[in-house]
C-alpha cells in the first residue's frame with residue numbers, strides 16, 4: 001500500500017479526534033482491516049448481484065463464472081501463449097522506445113542545435129494518440145509484429161524523450177560549474193554530471209511509459225493479430241463469452257499493476273542516493 | 275581535525291615556485307578588469323576597471339552591496355567567465371578557463387548528490403588521473419580534517435547545511451589549489467553555525483597556506499578572516515578602498531569586542547556609509 005491512494009485518509013484520521021494517539025492507532029487498524037476486506041467484499045457483492053436475477057447474467061456473469069473461464073483459459077495452454085505474445089510486445093516496445101527516448105532526450109537536451117532541429121517536430125507528433133496510427137500501421141506493416149512494435153515504441157518514445165529532455169535541461173548549472181572547477185573536462189561532463197543529474201527525471205518518464213506501453217498494447221492488438229491478452233478479449237467478445245472478456249480484463253489489469261510495481265522497486269534502486 | 279599534515283607537506287613540496295620568487299610575484303594580479311553582460315534590456319556593466327593584487331598566502335576579503343559584481347569578479351578569476359576585458363594573472367599565467375591550481379567554494383555547496391562525501395571529495399583527484407585508491411586516501415585525510423569521519427559514506431542530502439559546506443571546502447582543497455576562491459560560502463548558514471565555520475576556516479587556513487579570496491557582505495566576517503579587506507562600490511563594481519587588517523593571529527570570533535577591531539570596523543562602515551549615500555543620491559537624481 002505504498003501508492004498515494006491511502007495517504008489522504010491517513011492524514012484525515014490523524015488530525016481528527018481529541019485523544020489523537022490511541023484514536024489514530026485504533027483507526028489505523030480499522031483502516032487496514034477495511035483495506036483487506038475491500039476486494040472480497042466487492043467480489044461478494046458482485047456475485048450476489050449477478051445471481052439475484054436483477055441483471056442479465058450473460059452480460060454480467062458472476063465472479064465464479066469469470067474464474068471458471070480464466071481457469072479454462074489457463075488449462076488450455078492458450079493463456080501462456082497470449083501472455084507471452086503480449087509481454088513480448090510490451091517489453092520489446094518499451095525497451096526500444098525507452099532507449100530511443102533517452103538517446104534523443106540527451107541529444108536535444110544537451111545540444112541546442114539538435115533541439116532546434118527536432119523539438120518542433122516531436123512536439124507536433126507527441127500529442128497524437130497512438131491508437132490513431134492503427135489504420136496507417138495496418139497499411140504499412142499489415143498484420144506483422146513490426147506494426148505492433150511500432151505502436152508501442154511510438155507511445156513510449158515521446159514520454160521518455162520529453163522527460164529526458166527536461167531532465168537534462170534542468171541539471172543544476174551549479175553542479176556543472178563545481179565540476180568544471182574540480183577539473184572535469186567538458187567532454188566528460190555528460191557521463192559525470194548530466195546523465196546522473198537527469199536520472200531522476202528519466203526514471204519518472206520510464207515509469208509513466210510502463211502504463212503507456214500497456215495502453216498502446218491495446219491499440220496494437222486490436223490492429224489485428226493472432227495471439228495476445230487483448231486479442232483474446234476481442235475474440236471472446238465476438239463469441240459473447242462475457243466471462244472470458246472479464247477474465248481478460250482482470251488479467252490485463254493485474255499484469256500492468258505488477259509491471260508498475262516492479263518498475264517502482266527498480267526505480268528506487270536506480271536513483272540510489274535518495 | 276588532525277591527520278592532515280601529510281597533505282599540507284605535499285602541497286608545499288609540490289609547489290613549483292620557490293618561496294623567494296613567490297614573494298616577488300603576486301599570486302593573483304587583476305588589472306583593469308571590466309565585465310559587461312548582454313541582457314535583453316541592453317548591456318549591464320557588472321564590473322568596471324577593477325584592479326588589485328593578492329600576495330601569495332594572503333587572505334583577502336571582498337565586501338560590497340548585493341549586485342556590485344563580487345561573484346562576477348570571483349568567477350572570472352576562476353575562469354568560469356570568459357572572455358573578459360582586462361588582465362588576470364594567477365601565479366603569473368593568464369586565466370583562460372578553469373585550472374587545477376584554482377579552487378572554488380560557492381555560496382551553495384553544489385555537492386554531487388549521487389556521490390558519498392568521500393566520493394565527492396575524491397572527484398577532483400580522480401579527474402586529475404589519480405587512482406581510486408590515491409583519491410580516496412586524499413579524501414579520507416580531508417574528511418578527518420573537517421571532522422566528518424562518521425559521515426564519509428553518507429550522501430549529501432543527509433547532511434546539514436554546515437556539514438555540506440565543509441565537504442564543499444574539502445572537495446575544493448583536494449586538488450591542492452594554490453588559490454582558493456570562496457563566494458559567500460557561509461552566507462546561507464545560521465549565525466551560530468557560521469561562527470563555528472569561520473573558526474574552522476581560520477584553523478584550516480593555517481594548515482593549507484593557500485592564497486584565499488573570500489567574498490562576503492558581512493563586514494565582521496571580513497575583518498575577522500582577512501589580512502586585507504577590499505570594499506567595492508555599488509554596481510558597476512569598482513574598488514573603493516583597501517583596508518589592511520593588522521590584527522594578531524591566531525584569531526577567533528572573540529576578537530570582535532576588542533577596540534582595535536572596532537576602530538577597523540568603523541573605518542569600513544564609514545566608507546560604506548558614504549558610498550551608500552552617494553549611490554542613493556545618484557539613483558535619485560536619475
Ligand SMILES: Nc1ncnc2c1ncn2[C@@H]1O[C@H](COP(=O)(O)OP(=O)(O)OP(=O)(O)O)[C@@H](O)[C@H]1O
Pocket residue numbers: 311312313318319320338339340341342343344345346347491509
Ligand atoms: N549571467 C549574467 N547575465 C547578465 N547579467 C548578469 C549575469 N551575472 C551577473 N549579472 C549582473 O551583474 C551584476 C553583478 O552581479 P554579481 O552576481 O556579480 O553580484 P554580487 O556582488 O555577487 O551580488 P550578491 O551579493 O547578491 O551575490 C548584477 O547587476 C547582475 O544583474
Ligand SMILES: [Mg+2]
Pocket residue numbers: 344345346457
Ligand atoms: Mg554573489
